[in-house]
Amino acid sequence: MHRRISLVLLLFFTTSSAAQNRFDAARLLTDLRTLSSDDFEGRDTGTPGGIRARDYLASAFDSIGMEACGSDFLHRFMFSGRDDSTYEGTNVIGLIPGAENPDLYLVVTAHYDHVGIRNGEIYNGADDNASGAAALVAVANHFLNHRPAHSIVIAAFDAEEKGLWGAQDFINDPCVPKDGISMNVNMDMISRSAARELYVAGTGHYPELLPLLSNLRENRPLTLLFGHDTPGTGRDDWTYASDHGPFHREGIPFVVFSVEEHPGFHRPGDDFEYIDAAFYLDAVDVILDALVLLDRNLEAIRLINER
Numbered sequence: 001m002h003r004r005i006s007l008v009l010l011l012f013f014t015t016s017s018a019a020q021n022r023f024d025a026a027r028l029l030t031d032l033r034t035l036s037s038d039d040f041e042g043r044d045t046g047t048p049g050g051i052r053a054r055d056y057l058a059s060a061f062d063s064i065g066m067e068a069c070g071s072d073f074l075h076r077f078m079f080s081g082r083d084d085s086t087y088e089g090t091n092v093i094g095l096i097p098g099a100e101n102p103d104l105y106l107v108v109t110a111h112y113d114h115v116g117i118r119n120g121e122i123y124n125g126a127d128d129n130a131s132g133a134a135a136l137v138a139v140a141n142h143f144l145n146h147r148p149a150h151s152i153v154i155a156a157f158d159a160e161e162k163g164l165w166g167a168q169d170f171i172n173d174p175c176v177p178k179d180g181i182s183m184n185v186n187m188d189m190i191s192r193s194a195a196r197e198l199y200v201a202g203t204g205h206y207p208e209l210l211p212l213l214s215n216l217r218e219n220r221p222l223t224l225l226f227g228h229d230t231p232g233t234g235r236d237d238w239t240y241a242s243d244h245g246p247f248h249r250e251g252i253p254f255v256v257f258s259v260e261e262h263p264g265f266h267r268p269g270d271d272f273e274y275i276d277a278a279f280y281l282d283a284v285d286v287i288l289d290a291l292v293l294l295d296r297n298l299e300a301i302r303l304i305n306e307r
């Protein structure tokens with residue numbers, strides 16, 4: 001079982017107005033709008049729209065000065081579809097070396113694929129998950145300008161909708177030494193919540209993270225909630241609902257930021273015009289705060305699952 005340890009809490013405080021300057025909000029919204037435009041045809045894995053999204057993210061990662069993880073940003077992998085045929089997917093992965101302990105890695109993930117075109121209708125997947133994919137660029141840009149203590153892997157995964165295949169490929173064949181992978185922070189649907197509620201799930205499995213992340217709830221324009229990580233609660237349990245699942249299965253601590261299912265979920269109406277831009281910026285802001293805290297505490301976090 002998990003070894004219980006107490007985290008050394010290295011807190012920092014920031015006001016949200018100052019925080020708003022930590023990433024380029026206009027670019028973030030442009031990236032989300034672009035990735036969820038009809039040109040990308042719902043970003044189904046291996047389709048022209050999916051490949052366009054892949055190339056858009058690779059060039060965004062390159063344009064902000066991030067280095068590739070391994071020899072290339074693009075990491076191809078094969079997976080079997082529901083029809084038992086073999087398909088190819090491609091993860092897009094960059095690396096930001098840590099300033100103090102570059103041998104430990106915080107892996108920040110979001111899937112960029114979605115479900116494509118069905119019955120002639122484009123499923124643009126603005127919230128699911130152009131929102132998370134665009135946030136990867138903003139997060140990377142921040143840490144390139146404010147060097148993290150530990151290395152940060154920025155991974156846009158493919159074929160999540162087909163069964164978390166991109167994340168599984170990263171676990172099977174990571175572009176950094178596997179024993180240095182200390183935590184996963186996943187983002188999947190972070191731009192749309194009528195109640196202005198953002199969940200951070202995973203602390204049910206890794207309760208050591210709860211006091212640390214609880215500090216992020218103060219003075220927020222959105223409500224940060226814990227939960228959705230109790231096994232046996234069906235669709236309410238998000239433990240294996242997205243790309244953090246393969247990390248958890250390996251015993252790597254994770255949290256996932258996400259919203260409750262909304263009317264656009266896996267429907268053609270998951271469009272840019274229905275996202276809540278202010279909520280989205282606030283969500284990326286709190287995620288950035290979480291990443292700074294988790295980076296500062298990564299040595300302690302990696303001990304959570306040491307047996």
Ligand SMILES: [Zn+2]
Nearest residue numbers: 128129188189
């Ligand atoms: Zn998703």
